[in-house]
Amino acid sequence: MYLHQSGVDIIAMEILDGELEKSEHYGVADDKYSKSLKYLKIGFKTISARRFKEITAAGASFSRTMGELTQSKAHAVGNEIERINSTP
Numbered sequence: 001m002y003l004h005q006s007g008v009d010i011i012a013m014e015i016l017d018g019e020l021e022k023s024e025h026y027g028v029a030d031d032k033y034s035k036s037l038k039y040l041k042i043g044f045k046t047i048s049a050r051r052f053k054e055i056t057a058a059g060a061s062f063s064r065t066m067g068e069l070t071q072s073k074a075h076a077v078g079n080e081i082e083r084i085n086s087t088p
Contacts, residue, residue, distance in 0.1 A: 009046040013077065015039040044085050047077070055080050
């Protein structure tokens, strides 16, 4: 999954693990959905929306704050994060 902040671009990546968990939210049963966090990467040089779409072959939606990627696209984005953050 990736976290997009308007005007800042891609600011975090995370890997979720396990089954979808449902729980009560403001008194409504099964209204909250979650998964366990396995890995979180933050504090890196951001990736622009344009570059993110290039890396993922336009497989990204910015209509929501968080979006899900296939494993191969997530790997490509992770490689880009490493590349731009190893450059001074």
